Amino acid sequence: MGLFGPNIKKMEAKRDVEGLVKALKTKNEDVRRLAAAALGNIGDVKAVEYLIEALKNEEWSIQNIAAKSLYKIGEPSVESLIEALKDENEDVRRLAAWSLGKIGDARAVEPLLQLIKDDKNEFVRKGTIKALGEIRDSRAVESLLKILFSSNGELGGEALLKIAPNSAISKEIMQETIYASGRYKSFWAVEKLCSIKSPVTNNLLILISKKEDVMVTDHDERGKPTEELQEFSKERQMALNELARRGSPNYDSSAFLVPSKQ
Numbered sequence: 001m002g003l004f005g006p007n008i009k010k011m012e013a014k015r016d017v018e019g020l021v022k023a024l025k026t027k028n029e030d031v032r033r034l035a036a037a038a039l040g041n042i043g044d045v046k047a048v049e050y051l052i053e054a055l056k057n058e059e060w061s062i063q064n065i066a067a068k069s070l071y072k073i074g075e076p077s078v079e080s081l082i083e084a085l086k087d088e089n090e091d092v093r094r095l096a097a098w099s100l101g102k103i104g105d106a107r108a109v110e111p112l113l114q115l116i117k118d119d120k121n122e123f124v125r126k127g128t129i130k131a132l133g134e135i136r137d138s139r140a141v142e143s144l145l146k147i148l149f150s151s152n153g154e155l156g157g158e159a160l161l162k163i164a165p166n167s168a169i170s171k172e173i174m175q176e177t178i179y180a181s182g183r184y185k186s187f188w189a190v191e192k193l194c195s196i197k198s199p200v201t202n203n204l205l206i207l208i209s210k211k212e213d214v215m216v217t218d219h220d221e222r223g224k225p226t227e228e229l230q231e232f233s234k235e236r237q238m239a240l241n242e243l244a245r246r247g248s249p250n251y252d253s254s255a256f257l258v259p260s261k262q
Contacts, residue, residue: 006031012038021050032062040069045076052084055092067095071102078105085115093119094127101131109137116143126155133159138167141256145204148181149211157181168258169200177204181211183230190235194242199255202243206251209239 008031011019020042023035036054039047047069054066070077077099084096097115100108108131115128129147132140141163147156157178164174173196179189190208193201213231243249 006035008034008038011035012041015042015044017042017044017046021047024050024054029059029062032057032059033065036062036065036069040065040072043073045073048073048077048080051077052080052092052096055084055095056087056089063091063095067099070096070099074103075105078103078107082108082111085111090121090124093121094124097124097128097131101134104135106135106137109135109139113140113143116147129155129159133162136163136166138163138257141167141169142253145177145207145256148178149207166258168256173200173204180204180208180235186232186235187238190238194238197246199249199252202246202249203251203253203255205239205243206249209236209243211236 006019006023006026008020008023010016011023017039020035020039023031024039026032026035032054036051039051051066051070051073055063057063057066070081081096081100081103084092085100087093087096093115097112100112112128112132112135116125116132119125119128129144132144141160144156144160144163148160150156160169160174160178161171164171167174169177173193176189176192179185180193182189190205193204193208211232213233
């Protein structure tokens with residue numbers, strides 16, 4: 001014990017996980033912060049359950065350090081982090097998703113996709129989308145494409161560009177798809193996708209044909225927010241016409257996946 005509390009550096013040097021776990025529960029915020037960081041530096045799996053609990057701490061700095069420490073521990077923390085995605089505390093879910101994204105373990109893909117589907121919290125959903133972009137697994141492409149044509153389109157686009165090299169969608173087609181979902185280049189992007197015949201663009205055109213008009217927020221010259229309707233009727237009709245020319249193909253989820261090597 002130091003003059004003003006436990007000597008965290010000494011505990012870390014001795015790999016004293018038990019002592020650091022006790023320090024993680026003290027009333028002193030600085031001690032808790034240092035203990036959480038030290039547990040990550042040691043990387044012992046025995047610390048995982050206590051760092052998961054620290055994600056619920058009322059101090060955001062301790063929450064973030066705990067999340068980073070779980071990331072540092074890496075693979076041994078994955079199963080506990082996946083379980084934490086079900087926690088009733090939204091901060092726990094959001095930070096668990098962040099840690100899983102940084103670790104990049106493919107086991108997290110399906111649970112993260114389920115979280116996007118079920119979670120009602122905007123910040124949790126946005127964090128989960130980012131995490132899937134970090135993991136870069138092609139299984140996330142279909143869900144992220146659907147998000148691309150919704151209110152989180154821009155964020156979905158960032159994640160999709162990261163995943164593109166690991167999917168069956170070329171970076172060129174992915175970029176045109178992102179333009180197709182936006183406000184300013186959508187008509188020309190859809191026209192470009194219509195010119196590329198493949199199972200992938202069949203799927204993309206089907207998604208485009210179902211995109212609805214949406215209200216978007218802009219700002220006038222005085223910075224005052226204004227709302228206007230973003231119409232998508234021309235793009236929808238262009239996609240429908242091209243799909244008809246292609247014989248009205250069915251949507252095929254497998255087209256986005258890289259074929260497994262036998």
